[in-house]
Amino acid sequence: MPTNSTTKKDYRIIGFLLFLSLVPSIAGLVRIFQLTTGSGYTVENQRFFNDPIPVILHIIAVLIYSVLGSLQFAPGFRSRHLRWHRISGRILVFLGLLTAGTGLWLTWVYPKVPTDGDWLFGIRMVIGIWMLICIILGFVFVLQKNFRTHSHWMIRGYAIGLGAGTQVFTHLPWFVFVGGEPSGIPRDLMMAAGWLINFLVAEWIIWKENSFRN
Template identity: 35%
Template structure:
C-alpha cells in the first residue's frame, strides 16, 4: 500500500519539485505562474511539506509497519502531524491570498477552502482521539486527512478525463477538482469501514498518528 500511495502523488511531486527549482533561481521548466513568483514562501512550504507528508504518511498507514515498529510509528507520527498541518494551512493561505488560478471559478475556490479546512480539522480530531487513547477514531481521522492531502494525485486523472470529455471550461475544471477529492474521501471511508468491521485496534500509545 505505501508504494501505491506514493505512486499516486508522483506526478504532482515532480511538478512541485520543478517549481521549487524555478523559485530557487533555476530555469523555467513549467508554465510561468506570477502568483507564486511574487510570493514564493507559501508555495515552497506547501510543496516541501506535501512531499514529505505523502511519503511518511503512506508509511504510517501501513498496518505491518505499525505492528513491527511501534516506537518509530509514534515518533514519525509527531512529524507527520506537523507536516500535515503545514500542508493544510499553506493551502488555505494560498487559496485566500493568492490571485485565483486562471481557468478556475468560484466553485474551485470553495472546494479548496472546504477540503483544506477539512484536512486541518481531521488532523486535529485525530490527534485529540489518540490523546484519549481512542485508536480507532484516531486512525479514521488521520486516514481522512491523508486522503484529502492526496487530492492532487487523483486530480491528475480527474482533470484529464473531465477535460477530454467536457472541454476545458472553468466549470469543468472546478468539478473535476472536486471529483478528485470526493473519490479520495470515498476510498478513505471504505477503508475505515472495512477496518472497523474487522477488529477494534488495541490501544498502543497516547501520542502518535496513523
C-alpha cells in the same frame, strides 16, 4: 513474526500511495526549481514568483507528508516499528497542519487565476478546513489513547492530502478527449472529484475496518 502475505500487503499499500504521490511530487519539485532559479516565469504563475515562500512550504510539506504517511498505513510495517510510528506520527501531524494551513493561505491570499471557475475557491476552503479538522481530531484522540478513532481521522486527513494525486486521473479524460487545459466549471468539477474520490475511499476503508472488527 509477520507473514509473507502481510509483507506483500504492506508493499502494495506503500507502493500504491507512493505512486499516487509521484506526479504531484515531481510537479512540486519542478515548481521549487523554477522559483529558486527564476526560470519558467509566466503570467499564470506570476503569483508564485511574487510571494514564493508559502508555496515552497506547501510543496515541501505535502511531499514529505505523502511519502512519510505511506508507511503509517501499512499495518505490518506499523506493528513492527511502533516507536518509529509514534515519532513520525508527530512529524506528520505538524506537516499535515502545515499542508492544510498553507493551502488555505494560498487560496485566500493568492489572486485567482483565469482557469479557475467560480466554485473552486469555496471548494478549496472547505477542503483545507476539513483537513485541519481531521488532523486535529486525530491528534486529540491519540492523546486520549483512543487509537482506533485516531487512525480513522488520520486516514481521512491523509486522503485529503493525496487529493492532487487523484486529480491527475480525474483530469486525464479531458486531456485525452478534449485537449488543452480545462478551465471554469469543468476544472472545478475535476478538482473536486479528486478530493471526493479520496474522501469516499477513506470512508470505505474505515467502514470495512469497523465491519471486520465488529
